[in-house]
Every structure is written in structure tokens, then in C-alpha cells.
Amino acid sequence: MKNPSRSAADGGALLWTTCIMAILSLFATEVLRAVSGRFQLGMQVAKWQESLIAAESGIDLAIVELRKSLYPTPNGAWDGWTNSPGAGVISHGLTTIPNAGLAGTPMTIEVDVDAPAQLIDPVNGWQYYRVRTLGWVPLTGPPRIGYNKQDNHLRKLTLRVQRYIDDLFTSETSAPHAARRLEAIVAPVSSFGQAILSMGTLDLNNQNIVVDSYDSRDPTKSTNGLYDVAKRQENGDIATDGNLIQAGNAHVYGDVETNSGTATGVANVTGVQRTDFYQAPIPIAAPSWPSINPTPSVVNGTVTLNASATQGAPSSRYVLNGITTSGNQTLTLAGNADGSPSYIEIYVNGDVSVAGNSQIVLGNGVRATIYFSGNVDIGGRGMLNPNDQPSDLLLYGIQPTDSSPRHVSLGGNGQITAAVYAPDFDVTINGGGTTGHVFGSVVGKTTSMTGVTNLHYDEALAATGLINNYRIVSWIEDTR
Amino acid sequence: MKTAGVNRSAFLLVEMMVSVVIFSVICMGLLMGMISLQRNFVATTDFATNHADAIRISDYLALDLRRALTVQAAQNNTTITVPSYYDTNGVPRTPTLDGSGGVYYGSSSSSVSVHYYLLGGTIYRQEGTSPTVAIADNVRDFIFDVTDSGKVVTTRITFTSIFTRAGASAADLGLPGTSSATAVYNTTLLRNTRSDIVSGVY
Numbered sequence: 001m002k003n004p005s006r007s008a009a010d011g012g013a014l015l016w017t018t019c020i021m022a023i024l025s026l027f028a029t030e031v032l033r034a035v036s037g038r039f040q041l042g043m044q045v046a047k048w049q050e051s052l053i054a055a056e057s058g059i060d061l062a063i064v065e066l067r068k069s070l071y072p073t074p075n076g077a078w079d080g081w082t083n084s085p086g087a088g089v090i091s092h093g094l095t096t097i098p099n100a101g102l103a104g105t106p107m108t109i110e111v112d113v114d115a116p117a118q119l120i121d122p123v124n125g126w127q128y129y130r131v132r133t134l135g136w137v138p139l140t141g142p143p144r145i146g147y148n149k150q151d152n153h154l155r156k157l158t159l160r161v162q163r164y165i166d167d168l169f170t171s172e173t174s175a176p177h178a179a180r181r182l183e184a185i186v187a188p189v190s191s192f193g194q195a196i197l198s199m200g201t202l203d204l205n206n207q208n209i210v211v212d213s214y215d216s217r218d219p220t221k222s223t224n225g226l227y228d229v230a231k232r233q234e235n236g237d238i239a240t241d242g243n244l245i246q247a248g249n250a251h252v253y254g255d256v257e258t259n260s261g262t263a264t265g266v267a268n269v270t271g272v273q274r275t276d277f278y279q280a281p282i283p284i285a286a287p288s289w290p291s292i293n294p295t296p297s298v299v300n301g302t303v304t305l306n307a308s309a310t311q312g313a314p315s316s317r318y319v320l321n322g323i324t325t326s327g328n329q330t331l332t333l334a335g336n337a338d339g340s341p342s343y344i345e346i347y348v349n350g351d352v353s354v355a356g357n358s359q360i361v362l363g364n365g366v367r368a369t370i371y372f373s374g375n376v377d378i379g380g381r382g383m384l385n386p387n388d389q390p391s392d393l394l395l396y397g398i399q400p401t402d403s404s405p406r407h408v409s410l411g412g413n414g415q416i417t418a419a420v421y422a423p424d425f426d427v428t429i430n431g432g433g434t435t436g437h438v439f440g441s442v443v444g445k446t447t448s449m450t451g452v453t454n455l456h457y458d459e460a461l462a463a464t465g466l467i468n469n470y471r472i473v474s475w476i477e478d479t480r
Numbered sequence: 481m482k483t484a485g486v487n488r489s490a491f492l493l494v495e496m497m498v499s500v501v502i503f504s505v506i507c508m509g510l511l512m513g514m515i516s517l518q519r520n521f522v523a524t525t526d527f528a529t530n531h532a533d534a535i536r537i538s539d540y541l542a543l544d545l546r547r548a549l550t551v552q553a554a555q556n557n558t559t560i561t562v563p564s565y566y567d568t569n570g571v572p573r574t575p576t577l578d579g580s581g582g583v584y585y586g587s588s589s590s591s592v593s594v595h596y597y598l599l600g601g602t603i604y605r606q607e608g609t610s611p612t613v614a615i616a617d618n619v620r621d622f623i624f625d626v627t628d629s630g631k632v633v634t635t636r637i638t639f640t641s642i643f644t645r646a647g648a649s650a651a652d653l654g655l656p657g658t659s660s661a662t663a664v665y666n667t668t669l670l671r672n673t674r675s676d677i678v679s680g681v682y
Contacts, residue, residue: 027517030521031521034525034528038528038532041532045535045539048539116574118574118575118576118577119574119575119577119583120577121577123579128577128583130574130575147532148532148533148536150536150614150615150616150617151532151536153613153615154536154539154540154543154615155539183565183572184671185575185583187581187582462581463581472671473581473582473583473673474563474575474582474583474672475546475547475671475672476547476562476563476565476585476672477543477546477547478565478572479543480566480570
């Protein structure tokens with residue numbers, strides 16, 4: 001027999017259960033709605049930030065290729081890109097990096113590098129490069145916009161239709177993704193960016209040395225283009241890729257920089273001390289000139305080599321097996337009689353020795369570049385640079401093809417005015433004349449100064465010589 | 481006529497009173513629980529909304545600081561200048577060498593000012609002469625601090641949480657000016673060389 005009261009009780013329990021389940025479901029739905037929206041916002045923010053990392057990586061990729069191009073060929077620069085960037089030529093690269101995080105979404109990096117004509121420095125002809133990058137990361141989850149339109153205004157995500165900006169990049173699709181676009185201007189950096197740069201130990205221990213700077217281009221920082229102690233500047237930086245600078249309490253009017261190393265005797269350093277320095281020692285390859293002046297093939301005694309008013313003219317390019325002078329012999333690098341600018345390039349594939357009372361003399365207006373692969377010993381009366389401009393005498397050490405040690409020793413009784421880039425050579429400066437003044441910049445494998453009291457770095461050198469690096473001088477995000 | 485006797489059972493008054501009391505206690509507990517849940521939900525939602533606002537403000541500031549040329553930092557009132565990258569049509573310009581190793585966009589020494597400020601419970605951002613844009617509404621209790629350290633700039637955004645409990649400290653409550661749990665920090669490396677200070681470090 002049916003029990004009415006029992007049936008009513010069962011129905012009531014079912015009703016109660018249904019009501020409670022409905023209420024709990026409402027709660028769960030509301031919580032899920034709120035949480036999923038926040039979660040999606042969090043994911044979108046993370047993807048938006050990751051796309052910036054992707055875009056910045058694109059700038060790094062471009063700079064890596066630019067730096068590769070500085071090495072002797074074959075250097076592999078721009079391999080895998082569409083072109084080498086040049087006037088009117090855009091180099092285009094596209095990279096996709098697998099990503100283990102954030103739902104396994106990859107990041108895509110698209111880079112365009114070009115060399116606009118208006119980014120050529122009229123002073124030295126250096127080309128600045130424009131690097132434009134796109135970084136984008138797919139968005140996971142449903143293509144929903146955020147709760148707050150202000151978030152959408154900031155992050156400008158692509159959810160269903162690609163936001164068209166211009167034709168510069170092609171990898172973007174209409175699939176949901178976050179994208180960032182950057183533009184950086186990359187400038188060349190000279191081999192002579194510091195007063196002293198050493199790949200290894202830098203030793204200033206021998207004397208009470210002063211290292212400071214001036215700028216021969218600026219009358220407020222020099223007098224008639226020459227060093228003036230009253231206008232001393234504090235950019236006489238000394239640096240090492242190694243981990244030891246023995247400053248010997250030298251008066252350094254500039255920074256002291258090591259590669260995670262230590263600097264001793266830095267009581268008289270006016271600038272900052274950094275331990276995060278590293279600059280790749282770009283090797284110098286032997287010149288491969290298509291045409292040269294064949295005579296002489298060696299200098300052994302008093303000789304005159306003629307410069308040319310045209311830079312790179314074959315008549316002013318010499319390949320010598322060595323330079324040896326002694327006694328009162330003189331190697332003259334003769335220019336124009338009126339002292340107007342003239343140029344000479346010399347490649348010495350042997351040793352350079354200036355001894356006794358001999359001397360290397362630059363004529364007025366001569367701008368000399370000397371490449372050497374052997375040892376260099378400059379003594380005697382040293383090198384006469386009549387206009388006292390270090391940029392007029394640039395010395396480059398060729399990367400040795402064997403492991404035997406090489407050295408450069410600059411001394412003698414005359415004032416030294418030159419810039420030396422020899423990252424594979426042990427460089428010793430032990431001259432500077434009776435006043436002990438050396439004007440210029442020194443880059444060596446190891447570098448030591450003995451018997452010298454003053455090294456004055458001409459900041460104008462930072463805009464001349466061989467390009468040794470690239471650096472970002474402008475960075476901007478395209479927020480369209 | 482005498483009705484037929486029916487055997488009716490009933491609760492005693494005492495039983496009724498006890499059951500009513502128990503029911504009342506349970507209902508009160510449920511009600512208080514519901515109220516507490518509701519308050520917690522509202523507070524959590526408010527916190528999440530405020531946190532999203534703080535993240536947005538922080539991202540806006542970082543966006544402009546990365547490309548900044550100058551920074552004038554003050555509490556709830558910060559001005560950043562950025563390169564004049566766009567022409568009047570909104571198209572990016574090609575830069576020009578400045579003769580000192582750098583470049584500029586537009587005319588020499590030109591830049592665009594970006595102003596962030598809190599006014600009437602809203603944080604605004606104005607870029608150049610463009611219309612002011614509200615980047616966060618209902619943020620009367622927000623404070624954004626910008627600490628200028630030269631090459632890096634740190635932003636700190638705090639708001640007042642509506643979570644309360646007895647004995648809660650100011651920091652727990654997220655009161656402005658305290659080292660609170662609501663603070664959103666962001667340290668940004670300025671990519672460009674600043675024109676308003678001299679930095680020999682980088």
C-alpha cells in the first residue's frame with residue numbers, strides 16, 4: 001500500500017536538493033565567470049609582455065648580424081636573411097622560437113634592417129642602421145576582449161581581425177595574438193672608444209700615470225685642436241675584457257671597467273668602476289687591395305713614401321715586407337706640399353723596427369694608416385706627427401695566423417701621437433718624450449705603460465678608425 | 481453529534497520551541513555565512529579589479545618610460561617626454577642624425593610630452609596635444625609613485641583594499657603610503673639616453 005506521507009517527504013527532499021544545487025550552481029557560475037575573465041586577462045597581459053621580449057630579441061638578432069659583418073670574410077653575416085642591408089635595401093629576417101611556457105605558444109620575430117641615406121654620418125661616412133622588429137605571440141583561449149575597454153586600448157590585441165598598420169611586416173595573421181613593434185637606430189662604434197682597452201691585464205703600475213681626455217673637435221674641450229690641461233675632460237676610460245686592472249694609483253679621469261674582475265690602485269679614479277664590461281676584440285684581416293704601389297717592397301734605410309690626395313688611391317697603398325731604420329735614417333710619409341689632406345696606407349707583413357736616432361715622419365696633412373702583422377718596436381726619435389692629431393696616424397695589428405706571441409713597443413724620445421688597435425699584440429708604451437705625453441688611444445692584448453706619465457685620449461677618435469661594434473642610440477615602440 | 485475520534489499526534493510546545501530555536505540558529509548561521517561570502521566576493525572582485533587597474537597603469541608608465549627622453553616624477557603627477565616619432569598623419573618618421581652620435585625624430589630637440597595625473601578619482605594620460613584618455617576609473621584611493629634613479633625608473637602603485645579584519649595593520653589593509661600587499665612595482669630600464677640628466681654609467 002502506498003504511503004502518502006513517505007512520498008511527500010521524498011518529494012520535499014528532492015525539491016530541497018534541486019534548490020540547493022541551483023543556488024550552488026549560480027554561485028559556481030558567477031565565480032567561474034569572474035575567475036575565467038581574470039585568468040584570461042592575466043594570460044593576455046603575459047602574452048603582451050612576451051611579445052615585447054620577442055620584439056626586443058629581434059633587435060638583438062639584427063645587431064648580431066651587424067657585428068658578424070665586422071669580422072674578416074667569410075663571416076656568415078646575413079646568412080638566412082633576404083639581403084644585406086644597404087641604401088634602399090631592406091634585409092628581412094623571420095625567426096620562430098619554440099616556447100615551452102605559456103601553453104606552449106611559440107614567439108615569432110620578424111625583423112627589417114635598412115640603411116637610410118639620411119643616416120650616413122657626413123663626417124666619417126659611417127652608416128647608421130634602422131632596425132624595425134615585430135614580435136608576436138598567439139593568444140590561447142577564446143578570442144574575448146577584456147572586461148575593461150581601457151585594457152583593450154592599451155594592449156591592442158588581435159582577436160578576430162588583424163589590425164592593419166602598414167605593409168612592413170607580413171607574418172601576422174588574423175588568428176588571435178598579441179604583437180609589439182619596435183624601432184631601434186644602431187650606430188657604429190669605433191675601435192678607439194676608450195683611452196686604453198686591453199683584452200687581458202692592464203698594467204699602469206710603473207709610474208704616477210695620468211689618463212684623461214680632450215676633444216680636438218671642440219674648442220671648449222681643447223685649444224686649437226690640441227690638448228689643454230685647463231680643459232681636461234673625464235672620458236679617459238680604461239677597460240679590460242679580462243679581470244684585472246692594476247691602476248697603480250694612476251690619476252684616471254674616467255671610468256675603470258673590468259669583465260667581472262678587480263681593479264687595484266684605484267684611489268685616484270674620478271669616474272665609476274664597473275665590472276660588467278666586455279667588448280669583442282674584432283680581429284683585423286690583412287688588407288686585400290686590388291692594386292698597390294709596388295715599390296718599394298721593403299724599407300731598410302731612409303725612404304720616402306708618397307701619400308695621395310685621393311683616399312684609397314693605388315699609388316698610395318704599399319705592401320712592405322718590413323720596415324727597418326737605424327742611425328739617423330728617416331722614413332718619410334710625404335704629403336702635398338701645401339699641407340692639404342692626403343692619405344697613405346701601408347701594410348707591413350713583417351716587423352717594424354725604428355731604432356738608434358731614426359724616426360718615422362708624417363708630412364703635413366698626411367693621414368696614415370699602417371697595418372702590421374709582425375712585431376713593432378718604435379724607439380729612436382719615435383714617430384713625428386706634425387699636426388699632433390692622433391687620428392692622423394692609425395696603427396692596426398693584423399690577426400696572427402699562428403700562435404706565436406706578438407708585441408708592440410712604442411717608445412723613443414719623441415712625443416707619441418697615434419692610435420693603436422692591436423688586440424692580438426702585447427702593447428707596451430714606454431715613451432712619450434721628455435714630457436711623457438702620449439696622445440691617442442691604445443687597444444692591446446695586454447697593455448702596460450712604463451715610464452710614461454700622461455696619456456691623453458682624444459675623444460674625436462671615437463668617430464674615426466675601424467668600426468668595432470654597434471650600439472643602440474635610439475629605441476622606440478610603435479604603439480599604433 | 482459526536483465526531484469520530486481521530487488519533488492526532490503533535491509536537492509538544494517545548495519540542496516546537498527547541499526546533500524553532502535550532503532552525504533560527506541554522507538560518508542565522510546560513511545568513512551570516514551568505515553575507516560573509518557576499519562581502520568576501522565583493523572584496524575579492526574589487527581587489528582583482530583594482531589589481532588589474534594597477535597593472536594597466538604600471539604597463540602604461542613602463543611603455544612610455546622605456547622610450548623616455550626625460551622624466552619628471554611626482555606622486556600622482558608624472559610627466560615623461562618621448563621622441564616625436566609620428567608625423568601629423570600618425571606615420572612614423574625617419575630619424576635624422578644629430579651630429580653628436582645620436583638621432584632625433586622630427587625637428588631637432590623636439591619631443592612629445594606624456595602626462596599622467598590623478599584627478600577626481602580617475603587617472604588620466606595625455607600624450608602631446610591629443611585628447612586626454614582615462615586609463616583607470618574609480619581609483620580615488622590609488623597612489624602612483626615614480627622613483628627616478630636615472631637610467632632606471634621604478635613605479636609603485638598602491639590602492640586601499642576593502643578587506644578588513646580586527647587588528648589589521650595599515651600595511652595589511654593596503655593603505656596608501658605603506659608597504660602594502662596591494663603594491664605593484666615595476667622597474668624599467670630607460671632605453672634612450674636621457675636629455676635631462678648626465679649619466680656616465682651607460
